[in-house]
Amino acid sequence: MIARLTLTARLTLLYMGASLLVLSGLGFMVTRANDAHFVDLDRTFLEDKAALIRQLVTGSASMAQMQQKLDELQQSHNGLHLRLEQQQTLLFGETDNPFPSDLTSTVGTATGPLTTRDWRRDGNVMRGTVFAMEAPSYLDSPEGLRLLLATDTHHHTHFMDELRHSLMVYLLVAALASGLLAWWAARRGLAPLRDMRERARRVNAHQLDERMPEDSVPVEMAELAHDLNTMLARLQSDFQRLSDFSSDLAHELRTPISNLLTQTQVTLAQPRDAAGYRDTLASNAEEFQRLGRMVSDMLLLAKTEHGLALPHRESVNLQEQAQALFDFYDVVADERGIALVLEGLAKVHGDKLMLRRAISNLLSNAIRHAPEQSRVVVRLSQVRGEATLCVDNAGPAIAAEHLPRLFDRFYRVDKSRVHLASDGTGLGLAITQAIMAAHGGSVTVDSSAESTRFCLRFPAT
Structure with missing residues (x-):
């Protein structure tokens, strides 16, 4: 009871x-x-x-x-x-x-x-x-x-x-008086808890900026209030990211679906020969492939958020993986006169395919944004077991306010531009960050007027 x-x-x-x-x-x-x-x-x-x-x-x-x-x-x-x-x-x-x-x-x-x-x-x-x-x-x-x-x-x-008899009467009266005093003291002492409860009741999906008082509560409750505020801040941040992601996802999916619908309606508007239908189906297939890649990337990110376990761990030579990607991107780089340079050596322990994908995302971004007749340099280093892979490319500096959000899903520095010539899904950097988190490492970015540098940092094994 x-x-x-x-x-x-x-x-x-x-x-x-x-x-x-x-x-x-x-x-x-x-x-x-x-x-x-x-x-x-x-x-x-x-x-x-x-x-x-x-x-x-x-x-x-x-x-x-x-x-x-x-x-x-x-x-x-x-x-x-x-x-x-x-x-x-x-x-x-x-x-x-x-x-x-x-x-x-x-x-x-x-x-x-x-x-x-x-x-x-x-x-x-x-x-x-x-x-x-x-x-x-x-x-x-x-x-x-x-x-x-x-x-x-x-x-x-x-x-x-x-x-x-007098002591018994006094004892009963004193017990009642102490009970009233204790109730009053407890009510006043627990007033901050009631205030925190009322504030917690006001928290909902439309009002996540509510915070618990920390300075006006007793020391014993200050830590609880601080932890609750930290939790609310995380929830607000995650909810905002989820809202932004939902909006960006709807926008990203709307474009290929709209293209597919428009092109199909135009094709069905009048009779065409077999070659015309084949061209339409080929174009639709490209859009379907882009949608498929986007769904696959989203599934990978969802697994990462729920604690992605590496499917296979092995010793990976980062120099070999970078050189293999140079061979793959060599044709694209030559078309724009971009030289691919590899410096240094490093070995890590992890999943080879996932690490190759992370490096590929950084390398493709560097080639895409590097000016013509410039260089893209991949530098490898290993100090006391900690390996680092950095990708440098020349080009305009990225504003400081955009750097913390470059790894958000579908985030774009220039909201108005549309990558019509690109087959990317806007999830490359987010996937790279997720892969590094699964390996216990991190990814960072620095940008200046001379160059932009993305670095993958691996912990010592």
Whole structure:
């Protein structure tokens, strides 16, 4: 049942329980201290009366005088009971003996520690003891005397009952007061949590900029607020990227689909010969191939986001892979008078086909954007096991605000240009980044007025 209670209710109950425990302990100590104090008072009272009785017995001239003085003493002290015996002979005392028969086992002396004992008589608690006395000269026998003294503790018992009752009432009132105070303190202390809850309720797909307060909350909640804000920032960033990606994907798919539909409608508008239909189908096939590559690239990126596992790991010579790609792009580079240069050596451990695709994406971009009669240089290096592959090409600088987003899907520096002459899908750099992430590496870009450089950095194996 307690698992369903609110945090405020739990703190209130815990505080009330702690308060009850502390106050109960304090009440127990107070009652024990009062009991001990009353025992000391009664012991002192009995010792004083024993000393007075000893003087009265010693100072009397006869048995009758002694009995008279003891009777006056007993009458003047309400609740005092005494009994004076010599062996089995009663010298003074009540006929109805109020003392228990085994009280003789608690005999005290005038010089030793006094021991008292409690017992009940007629519903009242009696506290008494036994004193040893010397026999006076006017008695026939020299045997010692036994003085049994007791006092009625009714007034003490009544006071302790009232005290316990008052403590119980105070305990209940204090528990209720502490519960109210604990509820108020818990409500105020947990107010930042309620504020965070209200802010979290306002977060939705259209309002992701809501943030938790960090400076106005207690230290214990500041870390939670910071972590929640970090999570919200990631969600906002990912949602924005997803929205941009959806918009870009729709735009990228609309163009080839529109081309296919337009060309097909034009072809069907009037009868044509077999050659015309073949040309239309060939053009449509090219658009279908572009759509197929785009879908394949999207599937690869989706796998990467869910933790792409490398299908095959092996030692890869980056120089050999770069040289093989030079042979593939040599014809395209020669048409524009671009020289392909390879420098350095490096080996890494990874999937050969995926690494070749990453290098191919950078190399094709460099050739596409390099000016005619220029160079595209691939530089390899390996220091302490960490390999680096950089692709440099001359050309205009890329503005600094575009560099962080070059690896986003379908991102274009110039939104207005359309790659009619290119068969790219706009996902090359995003795929390159995904491949490097799968290998535990990274891809970076630097751009200046002289050249643009993309670098693949591999961790040491």
